[in-house]
Amino acid sequence: MAVTMKIQIDEGVKKYGEHQAKKIVREYFRDPANLEEFAMLFPSYVPTKLAAFHGELYDYYEADGNFAGAAPRGFSKSTVTDTVYLAHCMLYARYHYALLISATVTLAEGLLEGLKS
Numbered sequence: 001m002a003v004t005m006k007i008q009i010d011e012g013v014k015k016y017g018e019h020q021a022k023k024i025v026r027e028y029f030r031d032p033a034n035l036e037e038f039a040m041l042f043p044s045y046v047p048t049k050l051a052a053f054h055g056e057l058y059d060y061y062e063a064d065g066n067f068a069g070a071a072p073r074g075f076s077k078s079t080v081t082d083t084v085y086l087a088h089c090m091l092y093a094r095y096h097y098a099l100l101i102s103a104t105v106t107l108a109e110g111l112l113e114g115l116k117s
Contacts, residue, residue, distance in 0.1 A: 083114040
């Protein structure tokens with residue numbers, strides 16, 4: 001999936017030039033409707049297309065109001081929330097700051113490493 005996206009970006013660079021292609025890509029990913037494609041920029045965390053469940057999470061995150069959700073272990077909740085969605089919010093300055101809370105310091109540190117990469 002990420003390889004296909006890289007090919008499309010490379011073709012955009014050839015067609016429009018690097019500066020214009022970067023502008024197009026930034027504007028495309030700025031739209032929260034494209035969060036699932038934005039997730040593909042993290043191939044070490046999201047190696048395949050996201051499940052429908054993850055798209056629903058993004059919809060809840062973008063809706064006004066409070067949200068609480070639950071899913072079984074192994075559903076990549078932390079990956080899509082603490083790595084992909086938080087990276088999107090930080091990259092596009094949607095919030096002035098972010099607070100990442102996890103069950104343990106070790107888990108929080110691991111999630112922060114994902115954001116740094």
